[in-house]
Amino acid sequence: MEIPFVSFLPMERELDSVLRGAFERVYARSWYIGGVEDKEFEKVFADYCGVNYCVGTGNGLDALMLILKALGIGDGDQVIVPSNTYIATALAVTYVGAEPVFVEPDIRTFNIEPVKIEEKISPRTRAIMPVHLYGQPCDMDPIMDIAKRYRLYVVEDSAQSHGAVYKGRKIGTFGHASGFSFYPGKNLGALGDAGAVVSNDRELISKVRALGNYGSDYKYHHLYQGNNSRLDELQAAFLSAKLPYLEKMNKERKRIARMYLDGIKNPAVVLPYVLPGTEPVWHIFAIRCKCREQLEKYLNDHGVGTAKHYPIPIHMQECYRELGIKKGDLPIAEEISVTELSLPMYYGMKDEEIEYVIQIINQFGKSLQESVNE
Numbered sequence: 134m135e136i137p138f139v140s141f142l143p144m145e146r147e148l149d150s151v152l153r154g155a156f157e158r159v160y161a162r163s164w165y166i167g168g169v170e171d172k173e174f175e176k177v178f179a180d181y182c183g184v185n186y187c188v189g190t191g192n193g194l195d196a197l198m199l200i201l202k203a204l205g206i207g208d209g210d211q212v213i214v215p216s217n218t219y220i221a222t223a224l225a226v227t228y229v230g231a232e233p234v235f236v237e238p239d240i241r242t243f244n245i246e247p248v249k250i251e252e253k254i255s256p257r258t259r260a261i262m263p264v265h266l267y268g269q270p271c272d273m274d275p276i277m278d279i280a281k282r283y284r285l286y287v288v289e290d291s292a293q294s295h296g297a298v299y300k301g302r303k304i305g306t307f308g309h310a311s312g313f314s315f316y317p318g319k320n321l322g323a324l325g326d327a328g329a330v331v332s333n334d335r336e337l338i339s340k341v342r343a344l345g346n347y348g349s350d351y352k353y354h355h356l357y358q359g360n361n362s363r364l365d366e367l368q369a370a371f372l373s374a375k376l377p378y379l380e381k382m383n384k385e386r387k388r389i390a391r392m393y394l395d396g397i398k399n400p401a402v403v404l405p406y407v408l409p410g411t412e413p414v415w416h417i418f419a420i421r422c423k424c425r426e427q428l429e430k431y432l433n434d435h436g437v438g439t440a441k442h443y444p445i446p447i448h449m450q451e452c453y454r455e456l457g458i459k460k461g462d463l464p465i466a467e468e469i470s471v472t473e474l475s476l477p478m479y480y481g482m483k484d485e486e487i488e489y490v491i492q493i494i495n496q497f498g499k500s501l502q503e504s505v506n507e
Contacts, residue, residue, distance in 0.1 A: 134436050134485075134486065134489050135436040136436060136437050136438060136477050136482075136486045136489065136490060137438045137477065138438030138439055138440050138475070138476075138477050139318060139438070139477070139478070139479045140479055140481065141317070141318075141322075141479075142481070143479070143480055143481020143482075144382065144479075144480045144481060147378075147481075148374065148375060148378065151374040151375075152324070152371060152374055152375075154374070155170075155367075155370035155371050155373070155374040156367065156370070156371075158170075158370060159366050159367050159370045162366075164366060165365055165366045165367065166363055166365055166366060167346075167363065167366075168366045169366075170366040170367075170369040170370040170373065171189050171363075171364050171365075171366055171369040173369070173373055174187075174189065174364070174369040174370075174372050174373045174376075175187040175188060175189055175329070175364075175369075177373060177376055178313075178329060178331070178372070178376065179331060181296075181303075181376060181379070182303050182305050182306060182311075182331050183302070183303050183306050184305070184306055184331045184332060184333050185332075185333045185335070186331065186332055186333065186334075186335060186338040187329050187330065187331045187338075188329065188330050188338050188341050188342045188345070189327065189328070189329050189363065189364020189369060190312075190327075190328040190329060190330060190341075190345050190362045190363065190364060191326060191327070191328060191345070191361070191362035191363060191364070192314060192316070192326040192327065192328045192362070193221060193292040193312055193313060193314025193315070193316065193328040194221040194224060194225055194228075194314075194328070195328055195345065195360065195362035196312030196313060196314070196328040196329060196330045197221070197222065197225035197262070197288065197290060197312040198224075198225040198228045198229060198360075199312075199330060199341045199344050199345050199360065199362065200225075200288050200309075200310045200311075200312055200330055200332075200337075200341060201225060201226065201228075201229045201231065201260070201288065202229050202344055203310075203337050203340040203341045203344055204259070204260065204286050204288075204309065204310075204337070206226075206229055206231050206259045206260060206286070207229050207230045207231060208230040208231070209230075209231075209257060210230075210231040210232070210257055210258075210259040210260075211231060211232045211233075211234045211255060211257040211258045211259065212226045212231050212232070212233055212234065212258070212259060212260045212261070212262055212288075213234050213236055213250055213253055213254070213258060213260070213261045213262065214226060214233045214234065214235060214236070214245075214262045214264070215235070215236060215237075215238055215244065215245035215262075215263070215264050215266070215466075216235035216236060216237050216238065216446060216447070216448065216463040216465070216466035217237075217238040217243055217266070217443075217446065217465070217466040217469050217470075218264045218266055218290070218443075218447070219264075219292075219442075219443060220443075220447050220450065221290075221292070221314075222262060222264055222290050222447075223447050223453065225262075225312075226262070231259070232257075232456075233447075233453075233456075234253050234255075234258070235253075235447070235448055235458070235463055235466070236249050236250050236253050237249055237463055237464075237465040237466060238266075238465055238466065238469070239272075240421075240465050240468065240469065241405075241406035242269050242405070242406050242407075242408055243266050243267060243269065243405070243419060243469060243473075244263070244264065244265070244266055244269055244270075244271045244272070245263050245264065245271060245276075247271075247272050247275035247276050247279065248275070250276065250279050251279055254279075254283055254285075258283070258285060259285065259286060260285055260286035260287065260288055261276060261279070261280055261285055261286070261287050261288075262287075262288045262289075262290055263276055263287070263289055263290065263308075264290040264292075264293075265289065265290065265291050265293065265294035265297055265304050266293060266294075266417075267293055267405070267413075267415070267416055267417035267418075267419050267442070268293055268294050268297055268320065268386075268413045268414040268415045268416035268417065269294070269297070269405065269407070269408070269411070269413045270294065270297045270298065270299040270304050270408065270411040270412070270413065271289075271299070271304075272299075272408055273299050273300075273304070273307045274300070276307075277307055277308075280308075286308070286309045287307065287308030287309055288308055288309065288310055288311070288312070289304060289305050289307060289308040289310075289311035289312070290311075290312055291304050291305040291311045291312065291313050292312065292313060292314035292316075292319070292328075293314075293319065293320075293416040293417065294320075294413075294414055294416065295313065295319065295320045295321040295379060295383075295414065296320065296321075296379055296380065296383045296414050297411070297412060297413055297414045298411065298412035299410065299411050299412075300410045300411075305331050306331075306333075309332065309334060309337065310330055310331065310332035310334065310337055310338075310341070311330070311331050311332070312328065312329075312330055313328055313329045313330075313331065314327075314328050315327035315328060315329070315368070315372055319416065320379065320382065320383060320386070320414055320416055321372065321375060321376060321379050322375075323368040323371050323372055324367075324368065324371050325367075325368055326368075327364055327365075327368040327369075327372065328362075328364070329364065340357075343356055343357060343359060344357055344359040344360060345359065345360055345361070345362040345363055346359060346361075346363060347359045347360070347361060348360075382480040383414045383415075385480050385481075386414060386415040386416075386478060386479075386480065387412075387413075387414070387415060389415070389418070389478060389482055389487055390413070390415040390418055390478070392484075392487045392488070392491065393418055393476065393487070393490070393491065396487075396488070396491035396495075397420070397491055397494050397495065398495055399494055399495050399497060399498060400498075401422055401423070401424065401428070401497065401498050402420050402421070402422050402428075402494060402497075403420060403421040403422070403472075404420055405418065405419055405420065415478055416478075417440075417442055417475050417478060418475060418476045418477075418478040419442060419473050419474070419475050419476075420473070420474055420475075420476060421469070421472040421473055421474070422472055422474055423472060425441075425471065425472050425473070425474050427497075428474060428494075428497055429441070429474055431493070431497050432490075432493060432494070432497075435493045437476075437477065437489075437490050437493055438477055439474055439475060439476065439477075440474075440475040441473060441474060441475065442473055442475050443470060443473075444470055444471070445470060446463060446466040446467055446469075446470045447466075448462065448463055448466070449467070449470075476490060476494075477490060
């Protein structure tokens with residue numbers, strides 16, 4: 134059996150008519166930036182998240198960068214970020230001239246460990262940027278308590294967690310603002326790059342909108358030295374077409390995750406931990422294994438696609454050498470980087486495919502031992 138790591142085909146087949154309809158609607162209107170589709174998506178996505186405002190951006194990285202810029206964070210400032218995340222989180226901080234300060238994760242959830250945040254706060258710290266990684270909500274209550282005590286901004290990186298819930302409330306609604314990515318592989322994905330900022334702060338959203346439009350509040354009038362990062366009409370239309378199906382698709386991801394959690398019984402494999410009071414949306418189903426390379430080869434040899442998130446931690450990337458963080462300084466992120474393996478997870482997986490993945494994982498180790506004994 135051949136099972137890809139990810140496939141968009143089941144979703145695209147199901148939504149074929151609504152996606153084609155969205156394209157035809159935009160094409161017939163012949164208006165491609167800053168039109169009715171953008172305004173409509175901003176409204177419905179804000180409603181979905183449970184916030185007052187949303188502004189579309191060109192991508193998720195820009196969404197985070199524009200938030201930091203709008204908050205006045207820049208040269209000389211520090212922003213606390215998790216040591217285990219995609220590089221975009223740190224890049225957003227760097228792009229505004231600030232310094233990312235890494236805090237280690239809870240190895241069970243892969244998310245930033247709240248009890249380790251306080252020791253990294255300095256007089257230069259301006260914000261905390263928790264990342265709801267792989268669709269798993271961060272433990273937001275202690276993070277918000279710390280931010281309140283130290284008068285810090287909280288900017289949620291919700292790029293992988295559309296619709297995830299923490300204690301009955303959708304993520305992206307706890308901090309001062311949140312950045313979302315709609316990269317095609319996300320739970321709510323566009324058919325190209327796209328992103329958004331959500332917030333209950335009207336003034337902040339207005340500034341983000343202007344900053345993403347060359348710093349302009351109206352044509353040829355520029356308040357700030359801005360950027361060009363706007364959600365185009367076509368991607369907005371696609372996103373509006375897909376949003377009504379997001380809960381259904383997230384529900385299916387939760388069902389697949391439950392089958393994995395209940396079915397995988399291999400002592401060599403560490404399953405993801407679900408924080409009490411949270412409802413992950415399983416953008417990625419990440420396991421850990423000390424013999425990851427052997428497991429990955431075994432799965433691939435048996436037709437099961439896999440991926441590794443993220444094999445080189447940010448602090449060990451060439452582009453962040455100037456931070457002076459040495460190998461061994463962030464051991465939990467480094468441990469995750471060499472043990473994490475992502476299993477197939479996408480809308481439309483068949484039960485027999487999920488069961489096959491479980492079967493192959495459970496056989497791993499036994500087959501290796503048998504080959505050694507031969």
